[in-house]
Amino acid sequence: MKIHKGDIFLFLTFFFFGFSLLLYFFQTLFPGQVINKKTSRHWQVESIDTMKYSRDLARQYLTDNGAQLEINKQMSEIARTGANYVAIDTPYDSEFLPVLKMWVASARAHGLHVWFRGNFSGWEGWFGYPKINEQTHIEKIKQFILANKNLFANGDIFTSCPECENGIKLQYGNPVAVRSYRTFLITEYKTTKDAFAAIGKQVTSNYFSMNADVARAVMNKSTTQALGGVVVIDHYVQTPEELASDVASIAKQSGGEIVLGEFGAPIPNINGTMTQEQQKAWLQKSLQLLVGIKALIGVNYWDDLGGSTALWRNDGSPKPAVSVLTNYYQNKL
8 A cells, every 4th residue: 555645644633633632631631740751841840939928927827817828929029939839837736727728729820839747746846735755646647638539639758757857856876766766756647648639639748848957867778768768868068068068977977869848948047147149159069969969859948038048028028049949940050
C-alpha cells in the first residue's frame, strides 16, 4: 500500500494533538506527578511561609470579617514570585478548621500547592490547649486526615509535626531519647502515609522539619531511609556560607535529600540588624550557593509578612529581597 505524504502529515497532526490532550488531563488529575520534575525550577519545592498570620492570628481570624481579604492579598503576592507552594501553619484543631479552609481555598485559587505546616495546639501548648502525648498525637493526625479528604490535593505536602522536638523537649544528647524519638517519627510517617492512601490523595507526608542540631543527632542513614530519604531542617545562621555548608554536611551524614523548611534573615540575635539592601544581598548570596547543592530539593523562605525576616513591609509593599527570590523562583538566572 502506498503511503502519501498527506497521510503522514495527518497522522502526525492527530498524534501530537492526542498526546497533548492526554498530557493536559494527566496534569489536571495528577498535578503532584508533574511538579516533582526539576525541569523548569531550581528546586522541586519553592515556597514562602505565612506563619505570622496563618498560625499566630488563627484565633483572631475566626471573627475577623477582613481576614479573607488579607489572606487573598498575601496569596496573590506569593504567587507573583513564581513560588509553587505556600506554607500554611494554621493549627489542625477543629476550632481552627474554618480558618485553615480559608487559607487553603485562597492558595488553590492562586494556583499554589499547599505545604501544611500546622500541628495540634496541644503538642506545644498553643492557644492554651492542654498538652498531648505521642500516641494521642498519632491518633489525632490519622483522624484529621481521614475526616478532611477535601482539604487536600494531589501534590500537597503535609507536615504533621513541625519541629516536633519542641513538644517533648527532646534531649538529643541522650541516646535512649533519640531512639525513642526516631521510632515516633517513623510511626507517625507510616500512619500519615496510610491515611492519605485511604483517602486516595498523593500527598507527601515525610517533611518532619527539625532544628539542624536535632537533625545531626537523629537523622542517621537508616532513619532517613525509613522516612523516605528526606531530611527537613529549619535553619537560621549568620552567613550564607554557613547555611550552604550545613546543608551539604547534613546531606552527606544522613545520606538523604535536604529541604530547608525555614530559612531567612535577619534574625536579630543571629544576624544583628540589617538594612533592606543587606537583607537582599544575604538572600542573593544564599540562593547562589544553595542552587549548587544537588541534594537540596526544596526551600521555604520564612516568612512573607510580619517577622524580622519578612519579604514584604507591613503596608504590603515588597522589600528589595522579593526581587531576588522572584528571580530564582521564576528561573530567570
